[in-house]
Amino acid sequence: MELDARAPTGPIEQRWNEARFKSKLVNPANRRKYKVIVVGSGLAGGAAAATLGELGYNVSCFCYQDSPRRAHSIAAQGGINAAKNYQNDGDSVYRLFYDTVKGGDFRARESNVYRLAELSVNIIDQCVAQGVPFAREYSGLLGNRSFGGAQVARTFYARGQTGQQLLLGAYQSLSKQIEAGTVKMHPRTEMLDLIVIDGVARGIVTRDLVSGKIVAHTADVVVLCSGGYGNVFYLSTNAKGCNTTATWRSHRRGAFFANPCFTQIHPTCIPQSGDYQSKLTLMSESLRNDGRVWVPKNVADLAKDPKSIPEADRDYYLERLYPSFGNLVPRDIASRRAKDMCDQGKGVGPEVAGVRRGVYLDFSEAVKRLGRDTVAERYDNLFQMYERITGENPYEVPMRMYPAIHYTMGGLWVDYNLQSTITGLFVGGEANFSDHGANRLGASALMQGLADGYFVLPVTVANYLAGVKPGAPDDSHPDVKRTVLEVEARIKQLCAIGGKRTPDSFHRELGTLMWDYCGMARTAEGLKFALGKIPELREQFYSDLSIVGSGEELNQMLEKAGRVADFFELAELTCLDALAREESAGGHFREEHQTEDGEAKRNDEAFSYVAAWEFTGETNAPKLNKEPLTFEYVHPSQRSYK
């Protein structure tokens, strides 16, 4: 299939304006006749549902949590980028565009990224008007901080809770529309399948998580903003409920899945403390501004009190390997070096499954140099959080850190209008693949979610609706009924296996496999091994799964089982994609493809494309479709942080 990105041509500064002008409009009086389904209530979904509601469409919004206010966007700490240039430090829309394309290791579409940078300024205006309490200076004007991958201060923030404040802004706008009757909210409701009629998305099938009822919801257009798939690794910084079911089920119905192997690791997370661990907690990257990373030089010192290890016996390996950037090397490099140290048997902290996985992040020198008060002013909330979780006081004992899965750049393939390969199915936020290429810069996820939700989808969805006659299909339509029956059968199948193992135990095993062979560093051999193992494990899942209780009630085991079942399939595709991409780029590091210094080595000749995978049936191999990437403005170059 020919992938048409529908990316406009012409001068890049004019493309979005041009596209908006060419977009068709729906007469205000006719809007309420169009039914719009939005799945997910995070920054992208919440903002899209609220905005489409404001415009007068008949919107239904779905989330699995008990309230739209709880979507995982809420956990973002750092901030949101915008090219306001309030600091007069040389920022511009073009510079934000440039930094984002480069930071993504030249694997994103230029037109999309430029639009994102352009809209970033409108987002800040919108959020401030909603009452988002961003940090301010004593002048009463907005403050900024700098963030990884940029030399300008363009990040807007609300202490360490920027995601929370932005999400509550969107939630409040959504609440207003719920009250106004333009949006109907369906909390504690999970999408389990997409209804496709004659190749067009016409609705979704959901399960009411309280009653267990399976219901078909039909519409004129479906918008997925259901987040990323980081939980395929089981342990990640994602919320426990984050899952791929909405995107994966849509993939099976014909939406291509793009670049699943582009997953992001965050270098500073609190290490696993035991095999019962249920999730990992991220600590802000800002800690690396003052903390020094080290491991003991001697294996005999690993279990010793770190304070008793003399300077001469410590290996400050980032400072040694990268004298000019030191502890501030980018996320992917810091992560891989930590893994190397632990693989060499130099990790610290408790042994989990026989290996110590942690490196020290030491503030003792910062405390000496700056004084405890200054360190407290900068990091106290983080230190407190660390102590709550580990029981150790970072003022006294060095922190222990290890990388964890944090964000997924891959997702459903979309064109410039955010429409997938299924007509009438739009995808926004982390659920799509579009703007971050192979690596996402800090403070860019919030920007993308809100750009899609407030500004892009309302235009492109309207353009789509203007070309179709309103009228959602009837529930009695054979394709609607068939999809409902398929969902019901799947639930019955899961409940009837009657084996011995819980969904969690399978999820853990799958996650370990993925982390070991498709995590921070990947090899052809390892990926092939995983590709052999995953189907075996999946077979076990379908023969030895145990679920207590039925599908006709609140059943959290069943919810998990359905999500794990889809993770199995996505895991396989992710390994396949990682195997096919014979290069290293951003978050995808293939050990066979590195420079002499051990850095990621791209292959622009052969791999400057988006890998869009097509589902071809249960027993057939997925088909790879390529969208070539061309760079008219930012020319690919090799990164160096030496």
Added chain:
Amino acid sequence: MAHLMNLVLNVWRQKGPKDQGRFVRYEAKAISDHMSFLEMLDVVNEELAHKGEEPIAFDHDCREGICGMCGFMINGVAHGPARSTTVCQLHMRMFKDGDEITIEPWRAAAFPVIRDLIVNRSAFDRVIQAGGYISVRAGAAPEANSVPVPKPNSDLAFEAAACIGCGACVASCPNASAALFTSAKISHLALLPQGHPERTDRVRKMVAQMDAEGFGHCSSHKECEAACPKDINISFIAKMNRELLTAMTVAPNDVKSRQKG
């Protein structure tokens, strides 16, 4: 090094809103002090599942103290014994070997039990829907720096906006009042110039909705503040009351309420 402990749990089990509900005793064995409280329940649930018994249902999601999804009473205290901490961030080192722990859902008429430790908190959403927002269409916003906001106001607005909507305030209040929750949103928006045009209608409508949901009145027990995982200050309740008194002296902004008179 991890210390292991054995605990006895008395957990509230209730099939549905109409079920009577009862405490059931469980043993939690070899619990590491590094586990979070929810990880301890995960371990208990895995064992229950292996025995073919229904796992204990509880709400949770981010497990890092910000989504507000988790929360129940531990030995009569909302979110348990650690201050400024949600139950997902509470770690087992707060307990010791041999402890007996009672776990039960939030109890309030406005928060009916759905199952076991899960309650229905949609009343909070309806309080926000009644007016907890600033009406600004996407695209209608003025330049962000065109309205300076004094830093102290902005900082205080943030303190109020930090509420995670978990419901601990209601659960710990003898009157099951939602005053802390409601006042936090009213204060957040009243402290910012952007919130002023709708200020009087907002407080009137939100307070009316809070009452309609069946939450009790605030009688200044201050239990809410002590239980709040985000340290929301009860001075916001005083602010809400002042806002309400002021609002009652002026005519409603919106024509519909004015006609009702």
